[in-house]
Amino acid sequence: MIVIGSDHGGLNLKTALNSYLTRRGYEVTDAGTNSDASVDYPDFGQKVAEAVIAGQAELGILICGTGIGMSIAANKIPGIRAALVTDVFMARMAREHNNANILVLGGRVLDEQKACDLVGAWLDASFEGGRHQNRLDKITSLEQKYNN
Numbered sequence: 081m082i083v084i085g086s087d088h089g090g091l092n093l094k095t096a097l098n099s100y101l102t103r104r105g106y107e108v109t110d111a112g113t114n115s116d117a118s119v120d121y122p123d124f125g126q127k128v129a130e131a132v133i134a135g136q137a138e139l140g141i142l143i144c145g146t147g148i149g150m151s152i153a154a155n156k157i158p159g160i161r162a163a164l165v166t167d168v169f170m171a172r173m174a175r176e177h178n179n180a181n182i183l184v185l186g187g188r189v190l191d192e193q194k195a196c197d198l199v200g201a202w203l204d205a206s207f208e209g210g211r212h213q214n215r216l217d218k219i220t221s222l223e224q225k226y227n228n
């Protein structure tokens with residue numbers, strides 16, 4: 081299961097990615113927004129991140145105008161590793177090296193085909209573990225240190 085959310089700046093791309101993910105056989109939960117009316121991206125970043133942390137979805141995708149705000153908001157939730165990507169290499173590395181559980185995209189900077197390519201690369205990649213797990217453990221230690 082994948083949970084997907086956007087603000088108004090990512091709505092069109094979110095709609096396209098919903099279709100793409102469904103065609104690929106994924107079950108998708110749409111966390112909103114479903115209107116082009118202005119909304120606050122942290123609200124949707126929080127919804128998606130909390131769904132991933134709670135185990136309601138294995139992975140999440142967030143989209144705002146540039147992706148920057150969503151990535152900042154989602155990464156405030158302990159246990160979230162939200163990666164803002166702009167090319168296929170970054171998308172693949174987000175999963176292979178960082179085990180990103182949320183992919184973040186910019187709805188105003190990516191076209192539909194590029195976004196589908198990025199999502200596909202991320203979903204097709206697998207976490208490599210090993211030395212990368214040691215680094216993720218250090219990130220977890222930082223979260224614990226500063227969230228207590």
